[in-house]
Amino acid sequence: MINGKLIIGLGLLLALSVSSCKPDEVDALDRPYRLSLPAGFPSMNIPADNELTEVRVELGKMLFFDKALSRDSTVSCGSCHFQLNAFSDVVAISTGIEGRKGLRNSPPLFNLGYHPYFFFDGGVPTLELQVLAPVQDVNEMDHEFPEAVARLAQNQVYQEMAQIAYGRSFDAFVLTRAISAFERTLVSGNSAYDKYNNGSSNALNESAKRGMALFNSERLSCNGCHSGFNFTDYSFKNNGLYVQYPDSGRMRVTALPQDRDKFKVPSLRNVALTAPYMHDGSFATLPDVIEHYNSGGAANPQKDERIQPLLLSNQEKSDLLEFLYSLTDNEFITNPNYAP
Amino acid sequence: MIYLRLLIPALILVVMVSSCEKDPELGTSTFTLAVHPVIGTEGLILNQEYIDQEGYRIKPVTLRFYIAHVMLTSATGEVEIKDLDLLDMENVAAGEPLTFTVEAPAGDYTGISFWVGLDSTQNASDPATFNNDHPLSLATGTFWTWNTGYRFVMFEGYFDTIQNTPGPVSSTRFFNYHTGTNPLYAKAELGNASTAFTIAEGADYTYNLDLDVNKMFYGPQNIARSQGAVTHTTSNYELADKFTQNFVRAFTLSAP
Numbered sequence: 361m362i363n364g365k366l367i368i369g370l371g372l373l374l375a376l377s378v379s380s381c382k383p384d385e386v387d388a389l390d391r392p393y394r395l396s397l398p399a400g401f402p403s404m405n406i407p408a409d410n411e412l413t414e415v416r417v418e419l420g421k422m423l424f425f426d427k428a429l430s431r432d433s434t435v436s437c438g439s440c441h442f443q444l445n446a447f448s449d450v451v452a453i454s455t456g457i458e459g460r461k462g463l464r465n466s467p468p469l470f471n472l473g474y475h476p477y478f479f480f481d482g483g484v485p486t487l488e489l490q491v492l493a494p495v496q497d498v499n500e501m502d503h504e505f506p507e508a509v510a511r512l513a514q515n516q517v518y519q520e521m522a523q524i525a526y527g528r529s530f531d532a533f534v535l536t537r538a539i540s541a542f543e544r545t546l547v548s549g550n551s552a553y554d555k556y557n558n559g560s561s562n563a564l565n566e567s568a569k570r571g572m573a574l575f576n577s578e579r580l581s582c583n584g585c586h587s588g589f590n591f592t593d594y595s596f597k598n599n600g601l602y603v604q605y606p607d608s609g610r611m612r613v614t615a616l617p618q619d620r621d622k623f624k625v626p627s628l629r630n631v632a633l634t635a636p637y638m639h640d641g642s643f644a645t646l647p648d649v650i651e652h653y654n655s656g657g658a659a660n661p662q663k664d665e666r667i668q669p670l671l672l673s674n675q676e677k678s679d680l681l682e683f684l685y686s687l688t689d690n691e692f693i694t695n696p697n698y699a700p
Numbered sequence: 701m702i703y704l705r706l707l708i709p710a711l712i713l714v715v716m717v718s719s720c721e722k723d724p725e726l727g728t729s730t731f732t733l734a735v736h737p738v739i740g741t742e743g744l745i746l747n748q749e750y751i752d753q754e755g756y757r758i759k760p761v762t763l764r765f766y767i768a769h770v771m772l773t774s775a776t777g778e779v780e781i782k783d784l785d786l787l788d789m790e791n792v793a794a795g796e797p798l799t800f801t802v803e804a805p806a807g808d809y810t811g812i813s814f815w816v817g818l819d820s821t822q823n824a825s826d827p828a829t830f831n832n833d834h835p836l837s838l839a840t841g842t843f844w845t846w847n848t849g850y851r852f853v854m855f856e857g858y859f860d861t862i863q864n865t866p867g868p869v870s871s872t873r874f875f876n877y878h879t880g881t882n883p884l885y886a887k888a889e890l891g892n893a894s895t896a897f898t899i900a901e902g903a904d905y906t907y908n909l910d911l912d913v914n915k916m917f918y919g920p921q922n923i924a925r926s927q928g929a930v931t932h933t934t935s936n937y938e939l940a941d942k943f944t945q946n947f948v949r950a951f952t953l954s955a956p
Contacts, residue, residue: 409829483847489826492838493845505838532828532838613847615881615934 389524390415393541398549399558401589404473410488410537412544415525419518420542423535425700428515429508430457430501437494437539438700440466444693446630447546452641454500462499463607465641467626468634470548470692471590480623480639482596483613487540509535548629548692549589556686564686571683574676580653581666585625591687596622600657600667601638609639621662632688646684650677729899731781731804732906733770733812734797736954737763737789739913745794749869752859753914756925757869760857760913764788764842765947766835766850768822770814772899773891774807784822786835786842797908806901811891816948817852820882824848844880847934853879853947855916861925875929877916879940879947884933888948895953908954919946 393412395404406412423429427436440454441447447469454466464480478484484493494500495508512518513530522530526537553572555563564572575582587593596610598621610619623639637643643652654677656669672680692698737744740753749759766786771778787798817823822836827850830837842850855877858869890909891897899905917923921942933940 479846484845485848486826488828489845489848492828492843496845504841506832509838531831536826536828611934613934615937 393417393545395545395547397547398554400554401471401547401549402474404544406473406544407486407488410541412541413525415521416538416541417545418542419521419525419534420538420540421698421700422518422521423512423539424542426512428511429495429503431503431507432457434458435501440494440500441469443695443698444633446470446548446633446689446693447698448634450635452636456497456500457502460499460502462497464639465636468630469543470546470629471627472546473544474590476594477624481610481613482594482624487543488536491536491539505532546692546698548689550691551629551689552686553683554689565682567679567682568686569683570676571679571681571686574680575683580670580680582653584666585664586628591628592625595625597625597664598622598660598662598667599653600660600663601640601642601652603658603660605660607639621660628684629687630689630692632685633693646681647677650680728803729806729902730801730904731772731899732799732801732904733782734799734906734908735787735951736797736908736910737913738910743795744789744913746789749867750913753918755863756860757865757867758857758859758913759869760855762790762854762856764790764840765816765853765855766818766842768815768818768885771812772804772807772809773811773813773889774809778813779805784818784835786840788840801904804899804905806899806903808896808898809891810893810896811889812907813887813889815885815887816944817880817885818850819885823850823880823882823885825850844932849880849882851878851880851933852884853877853944855943855947859925859929861929873929876931877940877943878932879944880933881940884940884944886944886948888951890951890953909951910954912950912952915950915952916943916946919949921945 390413393414393416395412397404410416423437425436425438427433427439429436435457440449440456442449445468449466452465453461453463455461467480472478472487475487476482476485478487478490479493484490492505495503495505501508509530509532512535515530518530522528522534522538526534528534552563552568574580575586585593585595585597585599596619598609602621605621608620610622610624611617631637632646635645637646637649643649650672653667654670654672657663657667739750739758742750744750744760744763746763747759747761749757752758764786766784767782768784769780770782770785771780781802781804782800785800787800789798792798818836825836827836827838827843832839836850842854844851855875857875858871858873859875860869860873897905897907923939923942923946927942928936928939930936931939931943
């Protein structure tokens with residue numbers, strides 16, 4: 361009886377979702393995905409046409425790890441974004457198909473649902489649009505998007521999941537939405553620092569506590585830019601890496617001289633896992649980064665006034681380092697839900 | 701119960717969907733815009749070599765652009781006949797004009813106007829939400845994936861940087877003008893009282909324009925070969941701006 365009703369209901373639902381132009385009704389075979397946010401995290405804005413469901417997220421994960429996305433089927437999103445490294449890469453510049461090298465360091469992927477824009481220059485406004493970039497980029501997957509879609513659409517499992525998840529055949533809409541749905545589930549907020557913040561006073565050792573105080577001090581004002589629950593205010597700043605930058609940063613997308621050499625402030629969560637550092641991967645280790653800030657950086661006319669010589673003692677350097685280590689969320693990098 | 705609960709909205713939906721489509725009215729007039737790419741007095745064919753008005757060899761390989769909010773202008777005002785189209789020389793046979801045809805109200809008109817590019821709303825579209833036959837879809841290759849928005853004009857090919865050289869044009873002298881971004885959405889206005897025309901009731905009218913490659917380089921802005929052969933707009937905004945100013949003035953009424 362239940363089954364009979366269910367099948368008719370399903371049939372009607374399918375007819376409904378096919379005849380209406382709205383793809384966002386949840387199929388009865390699918391269920392809302394329960395996104396559990398860490399204590400203290402704000403709610404996440406999720407686009408109306410891509411509410412999270414279990415099949416959407418599962419399909420997105422399969423696509424994220426599918427090399428068929430690249431022209432010669434050798435590179436997946438997961439080839440440059442490794443879970444063990446908080447979905448960043450271990451090299452300064454990642455390798456795309458045929459050994460090609462791009463321009464910038466692969467950033468980690470977590471808490472993406474909170475980002476107001478993407479890339480070091482902020483050129484792309486939504487996660488859904490971001491998916492297009494690596495697929496088409498000649499140095500990454502070098503695949504015309506319609507061709508990538510046509511290839512993946514031959515996969516029967518993807519077709520069935522697309523129908524259940526989005527009530528339509530597999531297409532560019534499904535591909536961009538599903539990957540974004542998976543990416544929104546990559547939430548990280550269970551580091552020692554978070555545990556300390558949520559009441560476990562011995563989650564941080566004394567050195568890390570001193571490091572935290574330094575990080576937030578007026579003297580260092582790291583939190584002037586790396587602020588908030590995600591350790592970034594998402595602004596574009598110059599932190600004095602070079603006198604002359606080979607990459608013009610934000611200016612690349614705005615053409616405005618005031619944006620020259622400015623890069624999006626990155627989150628510092630999981631930073632111990634995301635070496636090498638900066639937009640070009642030019643610092644190999646966190647101690648190198650601390651030495652950079654301690655030196656006051658290079659005399660670039662765009663350098664933020666807060667980047668000044670800090671005269672840190674050795675103890676202060678190791679305290680600051682200890683605090684940065686406390687931002688690692690081991691649960692995130694071992695969560696089986698994020699593994700292929 | 702379950703059947704009824706589901707059936708009623710389903711029926712309402714079917715009614716809504718089927719009522720979306722309008723029946724064409726009888727006796728309507730149509731208007732065809734036909735844009736003829738030329739270089740001076742010669743018709744332009746992709747992948748063929750020409751010598752421009754200053755004696756530079758040029759071989760265009762791509763010419764593709766958006767036109768938006770096409771208006772027929774009359775003594776009493778203007779009426780929009782098309783919100784958006786992508787004109788692409790790759791989509792027409794060699795020597796054929798770039799066209800679109802729409803229903804248009806019969807009447808007396810003095811000219812037309814349109815914008816080259818996309819308005820800020822169109823330009824903020826997500827291309828993955830359109831089917832491949834839509835001008836804003838990914839199939840057009842116009843979307844900039846590393847930056848938000850679309851390329852408004854894509855003009856690509858090869859040209860010589862020294863005048864009066866023997867051919868063929870070097871295949872290493874690539875030129876690539878990609879204009880976009882909201883500030884470079886620019887208007888073209890054509891026709892005046894002396895070129896007035898009438899769309900008769902129930903008749904088909906074709907409005908012919910030339911689009912002259914010479915004028916893209918030597919218009920209100922002179923684009924010297926030394927000023928750069930490549931712009932992705934933000935990489936050389938000044939060049940993209942100059943090219944845009946010339947491009948919207950490169951359209952003229954075809955000689956009858």
